[in-house]
Every structure is written in C-alpha cells, then in structure tokens.
Amino acid sequence: MNQQTQPLLEFRDVCKSYDRTQAVESISTAVARREFVALVGASGSGKSTLLKTVNRLVDPSSGAVLIDGDPVESLPLAALRRRIGYVFQSVGLFPHMSVGENIAIGPRISGQKLTRERIAELLDLVDLERSMATRMPNELSGGQRQRVGVARALANEPQLLLMDEPFGALDPVTRDALGERVRSLHRELNLTTVMVTHDMAEALLLADRVLVMEAGTIVADETPQSLLHGGGGEIAQSLVAVPRTQADRLAELTR
C-alpha cells in the first residue's frame, strides 16, 4: 500500500476487558487520511475506551492499533502522545500555568520553545483574543477554556486529532460555535479527526462518517446522509430519531 491509500489509523481486532466486563469487543475498522469520524453511542458503549487505545491512555487486552501502518506500541509512549492532539471533556488545563504556557506545553516537553507569535496564531485559530495568553485558566469561561484546550492540542501540529466528548460540558450556543470552528480547522489544517460524542445531532452535523457503538461493538458505519435516509439499522435509527423528532416539532411550531 502506498501513502495515499493506506489508512492513517487502523484498529485490528481490538478487545478490552476490565475484570469481568468486556468494554470493547473485537473491533476492526480504519480511518482514512483527512476523514472526520464520529464515534456515537450511549454511555458504557465502549466508544471512549476505543478512542483511548489510540494514544494508549488505555492498552487493549488483545488486537492492535496502527498509525501509518505502525503499531502504536512501537513508539515510546511520550513520543506517540506528542504527535497526537487530544481534547477531552474536563479540558484539564494546568491551573498553575497561564493560557500561553498551557498552549506551549506540548512543544516545551519535547524541548522546543514556542514563540509568542506562534501562541498568538494558535489563539487566532480558536477565535480567542491574543491578550488571553497571559490570563490564568480560572479567569476563563468554560467555552474559552475548551478553546484553549483545542489550541493546546494543535500546538504540536498533529496529523491526528482525538476528541473525547469535547463539547459535553458546554452550553448549546458555545457548543455550536466551537463545533463549527473545529470542523473548519479540520479542513484548513488537513487533520484526521476522531470525535467521541453521545449526541447524534452533533455527529451528523460535524462528521464525514458516523460509527455507532453498542455494548463494545460497532453496530453501524454510515455517512450522515445515509443515516438520515434510514440506513444503519435499528440502534442507529433510534439515535437519529431524537434530533429528527426535535427538528420536526420545531418545524411544526413555526408553521
């Protein structure tokens, strides 16, 4: 396989069990370069666990995860994580570092110093004022914090961006705006993005491809269009039904 046809990310028979429960059951799938994939499912469906096998916050019980054809274990842990952007629900900004220091942390721990100009550019990317760089995390709103989280994930110029319920704790307006921003960053920066969410509407609006998970397995693998046209089976359709019904009701109200 050459560089163009080889998938950027590939799961081969990935299983993960904790004590007696099986969180992920033999999942095999691939994510192509520049694809935006959403992993959707109820809590406990295993979507978050699957995502974390990529940057090895979780190690699979069996099976393999490959990036560019290389198993993720072949790289030192820290080096692997430094080339993957990671955004998650609780953001995890370092409370003792300024916004600028938080954004620059990835390059800093690999021995590079980020210029003030570059920090400003990263703040531009996530629609934050450049003057924010000197503020402390506890002075920011929830939405601003997650924007900083995204900027921090992009600081090492990763090819692959992992997002674990990134907008879960945000209010709807902020959520919508930040979602749009991430979607356009995905395009502008030629990223490959995998996003975990329990919100089917968000997945349909942002992703190129939606994987629906249930009890540790993938039960549907469809484009948003096909899901909206009734594809993907029963479980997927029950998830799609929620935003569709809401949309229908809203439409009725405007009549």
Next chain:
Amino acid sequence: MSDIWTALLGLGDKLAAHVLLSAAAIMLGIAVALPMAIWASRSPPIARITLGFASLVQTIPALALLALFFPILLNLRAIFGEGLPTLGFLPAFLALSLYALLPILRNAVTAQTNLDPGVIEAADGVGMTFWQRLRLVEAPLSSPYIMAGIRTAAVWTIGAATLSTTIGQPSLGDPIFAGLQTQNWVLVLAGCIASAGLAIVADALLGTIEKGLRTRRRVLSLGGLAAVLLGILAALFVSFGNSDDDRIVIGAKSFSEQYVLARLIGQRLEASGYTVAYRDGLGSAVAHRAVSTGAIDIMVDYTGTIWANEMQRSDNPDRDAMLTEIVDWEQRTSGTNVVGRLGFENAYGLAMPRAKAAQGGVRSIGDLAVRAQSLTIGGDPEFFERPEWVSVRNAYGLRFADQRTFSPTFMYNALRSGEADVIGAYTSDGRIAADDLVILDDPEGALPNYDAILLVSPQASRDARLLEVLRPLVGAIDVEAMRAANLSVDREDDKLSFGEAATRLAQRVGLGGS
C-alpha cells in the same frame, strides 16, 4: 522579669544547637518522606504501609524514641565500627527525623491523591514522561499542601528536640531540665519561651513560603526560604564559627550536685586557660557511656553506680577494694581514667523525717521492715529499677503499702506533705539536713558504697596538664560542704545559680585560689 532576660540571653549556644538539630531532622524527614510519597501515590498498598509505619512511629513517646536510638546505634557499631556515635547529635537527629516523617508524608500523599484527575489525564495526554509530570504538574500543584505538612513537622520537631538533652545533645531542653531539677522556674520558663518562640518564628516563615506557593507569588516563597536559610546559617556560625576543637566537655547527670560539680571543675579549668563546654542533664547510663567513648571529657560518677550498673556486680566489698576493682575495670574496658575520690559519698539511703522515725522507734532499715506494710515509699524514676533497691528490699524483706515515683525535687515535698513516709534519698542531699531527715542505718550492708569519683575520658587522659589541674580536687570535698552547696541551689528561696554555688563551694573547701 530581668532574671528571665538574663537567662534568655545566656541561651544563644543552646538556641543555635536547637535550630541546627531541628533543621537537620526536618530536612532528612523531607528527603525521606517525598520519595516515599511519590511511590505511595502510585501504589495504594505502599501508601497504606508507609502511612501505617509513620503513624506507628508517632505513637511512640518522643522521649522513648530518643532513648531507643542508643541501643540501636550501639548494635549498629557491629557494622559501622566503633567510631559511630551513640549519644548526642546522631541519635537525636535520627529520632527526630522519624518524628518529622508523618506530617510531611501524610500531607504529600493526600495532596497527590487529591490532584484533579482531569489535570493528570491532560499531563499524560500531552505526552509528559513520568518525571515531566512530576516536575511540571504534580510537584507545583502539591507544594502548598506539602509545605503545610513541613510546617506541622517543624513545630513538632522543635518541641520534641527539647528532650534531646537527655541523650547528651545540647538544646533548649537544657535550661528546662536544669530548672525542673532545682525548682528554678526562671530557667524552665526561659527554656520554654525560647523553644516556643523558635517554633512560632519557624511556623510563620514556613507559612509565608506556603502562602507564596499557594498564591503563586514567588517573592513570598523565596523571601520566606531566604529567611529560613539565614536563620540556619546564623546558627551554623554560632555553633562552629568560634568553636575550637580543644574545648573540654564536662558532663553532668540530671541532679543538682552534678550541675554544681561540673561548674566547679569547669571554673577551675577555665582559670587554667582551658575552654569549657557543659553537657548537662544526661541519664546515668548515658553519661558513663559518654565519658568512656570520649563524647564528653570529664564527669563525676559514683562507685556504687558503676559497680552495680556498669560492671553488673551484686556483691558488696569494702570501699577500697571496690575502688581498686573499678579503676582496673575502667582502664581495661575503655581506658577511662579514674582520677580519684572527691572525698564525699552520695549513697542511696532510706530517709524519714526525724520526728516520724523517733515516734515509730525506727532507727535502721530492719526496724522499718516491721512497720513497712502500713507505709508509703517514694523514689525518683530510676530508684525502683535499680539493683540497689532490689538488693535492700530482699535483704530486709521490705513490703510497703504503696510505692510512688516522684521527680527528685518533688520527692522531698511529698515527704513533707505526708504523701510518702519514707523515701529513697541521696545522702549528700542538702535537704536532708534542711528538712531534718534521718538516713536509716543499713546493718546488713545491703546498699553499696557511693564515693564520688572523678572520671576522665581515654582521649582527654592524654593531656597531662589537664590531669594536673584536676588532681587537687581529689579528697577535697567533704559531705557537709557538698550538702551545703546542694541546698544553696535546691532551696526554694534565695537560690544560687550553679556557677555561684560552685564558686562558693570551691572557696569553702580551699580550692578557690588556685
């Protein structure tokens, strides 16, 4: 009030020694606790074991912990050789470090386990290595809590360090123990004020560092740190800056006579151009060990004490035979030099108020044995543990209604107030005459002889001039003179300081002018 000021101003050396001991112990505590805390934060079983151990240590009374290091270090000599000190700084340092461990460890472990899991996930997620995560995230976020633990440890350690006096380490406990011995409350108060003041200052400075870390204000934490280091440097300067190694160290056990005699010897040496330091308040076994290993240079001991406790003998020969054997034994086992008898005896005896003894017709211990079942006996904390007591009890079949322990000073008060009917007394004690007590005869010869003798450590014995200066003390001090000197520091009013009492004693027995 001016007395307290004078006493406080005389405590410079002790304060410096106290600061250095406490600082060293806290630093070792930190050096041990932090790696343990890191390990414990990665493994719950380790956390349970380390915290359990530290809590267990905390339940041991500080005094006992300090005392326990003497036998421990003695056994460790098998590994580290005879040069390993068993008294003074080392055991105090180790025991206090153990004591400092718990608060630091507990706070560090708690801080680690309470870190926001989101922040830890982020640290891993951005690709930090173990050490980067520790240095960049965990350490700065835990530091205020750890500093709070260090504060607690500092206050505890500074308080407990006063007890290191008993194992031969100079500290602010010296005036407390000396004052308690002679009911000199000015000295006790001065020691308490100094050590409490030190604890308050240390707490405030470490609190400033903590506040600086908590509010991320570098100036505060660095300023506090600088002040702490400055204090330690000043203490180092006082302790070592003007010290010369040929100081002669004179030891004293924890009772008045010993303090006075130590000053008498010290003043004599100073008059001959020696520099002198005192190591006061030593336990009996500790003191003998100290002189035989050279931890102190000179002390006054008693033949009967060495005979029973050091040589483990239970027979009771006459005083000349006993002295000859002791001189030989000291020379053979350690090379300690017995310069000679001072001239008086400070025996253990059983003492009763004269009126009470006459009323009951008690003249000897034999008479006492008949009436003992209705009487209470008092003794100092050592008395009932000593082989002399066992031997006198068995020889006369003594059975008392009650047996009570007092500090030596309070023992005489107990006799006066009737809380005790008879006490284990020291025959050279000034209060025997002052309180009109009689020492009961010992027809069976169960109590051994207690001639005061002058011991010089093997190292100091090489100094011929020193021995020359000490020689005139032999046979110079009679029991009446000693009793008077003891009374002058023990009595409740118009107390003399140990130094004044020593000067008067020297004049009285004709040693003053030399």
